[in-house]
Amino acid sequence: MMNLRERLLKIYDEKDTESILPSLQEKLMEAGKKSLRKRKQDWDQDDVVLITYADQFQKDGQPALTALEKMYEQYFKDKFGVVHLLPFYPYSSDDGFSVIDYQKVNPIAGDWGDVENLSKKTSIMFDFVCNHISAKSDWFTEYLNGNPDFNHFFTEMDTEIDLSAVTRPRATPVLTKFRLEDGTERYIWTTFSEDQIDLNFSNPLVLLKMIDVLLFYLEKGAEYIRLDAVGFMWKEPGTSCIHLEKTHQIVKLFRDIVEEAAKGTVIITETNVPQKDNISYFGNGSDEAHMVYQFPLPPLVLYSINRGDGSALTEWARNLKVPGDKTTFFNFLASHDGIGLNPIRGIIPEEEILALVKSLKNEGALVNYKKNPDGTESPYEVNVTYMDALNKQLDDDELRVKRFLAAHSILLTLPGVPAVYIQSMLGSRNDYEGVRRTGMNRSINREKYTLEEITVELHEGGSLRNKIFTGLTDIIKVRKEEALFHPSADMEVLDLGSRAFAFKRLNSSDEVLTIIHNLADETLDCRLSGSFQNLLTGEMIEITEKITLDPYQFVWLKTIN
Structure with a gap:
């Protein structure tokens, strides 16, 4: 770990550094005396994350966390080893992201005992709303x-x-x-x-207070810490006030602290920005975030399936890399927020982004806008469930399922740790009633359920929810059993035509897994030969010249030597 004094001097002057250094050292000494839970020291193919609200499910007379624990035990435990609990503290707006008290649990969700009960069954990611x-x-x-x-x-x-x-x-x-x-x-x-x-982090006392919060979360069992909106923490008029060097130094300090107090805790930065800025939070690969959100992935996959063309996705994937084996991407398609557009600016031409937004609006999506320096406004986020983003209102459920599972095959097979949002796992559609009730566009993808209603719908044979839940269950289980899906296993992107998105996953044992996605609504012939096991069906197959994929079909083919 870097010398604390040296780290603080990269943020504050000597006077401010000396004013808080003894207190910080004492806090870390006290944390070291506590028997914090032993953390997992690395990640592997078994790590798949469920993103959910603590009060996602309700049952009369019970804290919502108790209902979530029951759902986890019955429906999610075999798929997800990590649960990202979106902010479960008392709040005043934005479904939790306006935190009233960092160190209390929203009474609707339960109390710290309920959080602890869930943490005995799964690793938990806490949201640290630090900005x-x-x-x-x-x-x-x-x-x-x-x-x-x-x-x-x-x-x-x-x-x-x-x-x-x-x-x-x-x-x-x-x-x-x-x-x-x-x-x-x-x-x-x-x-x-x-x-x-x-918060004003130029005041060192603010930093000390927030370090208290961080250490409290570690004490309460957080094994993953998500730094929300972290890029905006430091303000300097005359600059962009985002991704400033002192913001990076604060993130590095947070990493120093977790490695001293609870080694193995994973720091994840949430920065909904273009790729170059996003990956800057890896630092040198060992001194800043362990994981960064893969923000270009949701809009890129949507754009590619919307057009039936994987060219942009293929080109982007060729340049994916992390600085060493101690960092990885946090991959996702849907979340509690909308589908961010800024991360693909510079990857996709602006006129094509605007055309995508227009087509989505025509199919019922909502849009949030940002203010530009010249006073104009641009769309920065599309509010829609990922299910409805991928499909048109008049599409049938069979087509919806094909497109949705193809998108999630991409999520589950790329290098990194994949995360599935609860609404995606449940096959949810746009919640317009929620938008009317709250007046917030983002409510379209934040529907809550009673235990009774959701369990009935999940078990309804032939329903969209049932098909999506079953389909995602099947492919998640296959992913978890295959070592070539280790987040750090190499990737070699293939060029199999514009309608395909294909790549290989490889390891040092010369094992090879070929993954092909047909992104179009027509059959696709791809050049391929060899002996393979189709991991999704268990079949052994021999391919002599080509493989033909149905519309939106995907295959995971492990080479048999």
Whole structure:
């Protein structure tokens, strides 16, 4: 681990560093005395993540986490060894991402005992909402009331200062006016909304408070820590205020801390940005994030299947690499947020992105926009379930299933750790009633269920939910049993024509797995020869010249030597 003093000096001046160093050293010493759970030291093909809300399922008279635990035991345990619990703390908006108290459990979900019960059955990823806190939090309330202990906890800004260079992920203003208890008015930095107040990490006391939160999560059993919206943590007017060097140094400090206090804990950075900036959070491969979100994947897979053309996906995949075997990608297709568009800017021409957005809107998707430096707005996120994004409203369920499983075959076979969102696992469609109820576009993909209703629907033979759940179950199980799907196994991208997305996974034992996806609604002939085992069917097959794939068919073929 880097010397703590050296790390702090990369963030603060010497005076501020010396002011907090003894306290930080003491915190780590105390953490070392606690018997924290032994963490897994690496990842393998068995690691597949389920992304879900803690209150995703309800049963009368029970905490929602108890209902989730029952669903996990009955439906998910054999598929997912890690559960990403989206923020389960008390909150005031954004379905959990406006945290009122970092160290409490939302009573609807349960209490820390319920979290612990789930953590005995699976590894848990905690959300560390480190960039901002709720306007209803005690911290911000104390600040508004003039409590000197909370001076400079938030970024006050003169409205005359030029902030035109600041990267805006939303169309809302960067500053929000608040009235303090003494009647004075202040403009405070709010990157995402007026209810999400950015923390001022230039104040070293804020860093200390957030390190307390991080150590608390480790004590409560977090084996994965997701750093939400981490790219925005450091502010310097006159710059973009995203991905600044001191933000990277804070992430590195967080890694230093988890490796000292709970070695094996995985740090994951959530940065919904173009690939170059996203992978910068790997650092040198051993000093920053262990995993970064693979943000280009969701829109790229959608774009490719929408067009029946895998050329862009193939070209992008050729350039995928991580800095060493101690880092990997966190792959996903759907999440609690929409499908981000910024990560494919620079990969896909802007006019084609806008055409994709238009076609999705015509089929019922909703769109959120961001403010550009020149005052114009651009779409930054499509709000839709991944099921409805891949399909048209008039498509039949047979076609929906084919496209959906083909997309998830890509997710499960690329290098990295795959994560499946709960709505995808359940085969969910757009929840327009949720949007009407909350007024939020993102609610379209955040439907909650009672245990009774969802179990009935999952068992309904021939239903879309049943077909998707069964189909995903089958391919996830195959992935978990094959060593060539280890996140670090090599990949060699193949060129089998524009309608295909194909690659090989290889290891040092000269084993080879050939994966081919037909992305089009017509049959596809691909050049291939050899003896193979089809992992998806168990069949041994001999191919002499070519293989023919039906529309949206995919094959996982292991070479027999």
